[in-house]
Amino acid sequence: MSPAYERLALAVSGDAELLALIERLPPAKRQPNLLFGVVRLLGGPVEDPAAFHAYVLANWPAIEAEIRRRATQTNEAGRCAVLLPLLAALPQPLALLEVGASAGLCLYPDRYAYRYDRQLLGDGRPVLDCALTGTLPPSRVPTVVWRAGLDLNPLDVTDADDVAWLDALIWPEHAHRRARLRAAANLVAADPPLLVRGDLVDDLPAVAALAPSGATLVVFHTTVLYQVPQRRRTAFVELVRGLPGNWIAAESSRTLSYDGLPDPPGAGFNNVLALDGKPLAWAQAHGQAAAWFG
Known part of the structure; x- marks a missing residue:
């Protein structure tokens, strides 16, 4: 808040x-x-x-x-911490395709370091902290051989104006998130991803087709679909279910609904983390915590 x-x-x-x-x-x-x-x-x-x-x-x-x-385009690298347990468990290597990628900071889960309570994983920067309950922390970071993002207005971390806008969108009290943004932007600027300007329904198949054979395609999105009208949201879900590979969603339960969800474990657990349409955990919006139930 x-x-x-x-x-x-x-x-x-x-x-x-x-x-x-x-x-x-x-x-x-x-x-x-x-x-x-x-x-x-x-x-x-x-x-x-x-x-x-x-x-x-x-x-x-x-x-x-x-x-x-301008448009609001939060790009929070901390969300990689709640995605990592799923990404690390999928068949490796991975081809990552993020819908609503903004500047693509969440396309680098293999390059950051993670601290799950006291357990440190990886040796990159920034270090992403996450309180994880209900499952063991992953024992490895994923192997990523291809990464691409799809966005109506992709941002460029090599452009100082775009980075300044991402900084301005962080709430004024969140100095730790601004420091994390700068560190992640510096990392990504050294090896920028493929970012495609396009629509999540009309253009997703063509971008997915660019993924290399021999890698597990993972289409994912975090706190994006609330900005998409319901009719297009439904079309996207139908489309992504039909693509090869896997689909990871971290969205509000009001945006993507699931039957039989347990109550969230506390305040701030507004997102549901799901793999291929199966809900697995409650997560906080900036990746601070995830509580597994699946």
Whole structure:
């Protein structure tokens, strides 16, 4: 959670001047995180609602222009920690294809290091911490021979502006996530993945067909499908079930529903981790923890 953004959201909801500006935007652009992220990107204040109000009124043309050309695209490398137990258990080597890849930071689970409680795995940077219950931590990192991402607006970690936007989308209190973003972006910039601009239904088969033979294709996505209309979401699920290889989803239970789910183990466990449509664990959104039940 972000106390600063909670204060801003409450203030803006009752601010007639700011609401009048926001209502000029297309409905899809009236997102609190988009507005707050743009103000952070431009160097504006997000801690104090009064200062935020004054800054937005004084700088609205620049803010509006950025809002219209940007989209919220969180790319949290920490999510690899909850994917790793599944990826490490699949037949190796792997060909990874991420839907909604943003800048592709989650396409490098083999390059990061992991700390599951006190057990350290791998020797890369950053080190991703995850509290894992209900299953043993993996004993190895996967072998990845091919990696590709599909996104409507892929970002480039070799572009300072794109990295600055990813940084601006991280909540102001989360300094550890900003440090993790920078470390992961540096790693990925040294060996960028194939990132394809395209739609998760129309373009997925063509990208999947590029995967090398002899590797296990793994199509995966984390906290992406809530942005996809229900009809397209259904079409995607039908499509991905028919592809060769495996499908890993880490999405809210409101986005992808499953029968017979146990109650989540506590606050923050909003995502369900599933393999080929079978739910296996509850997970926190940034990879901080996963509780296995399957």
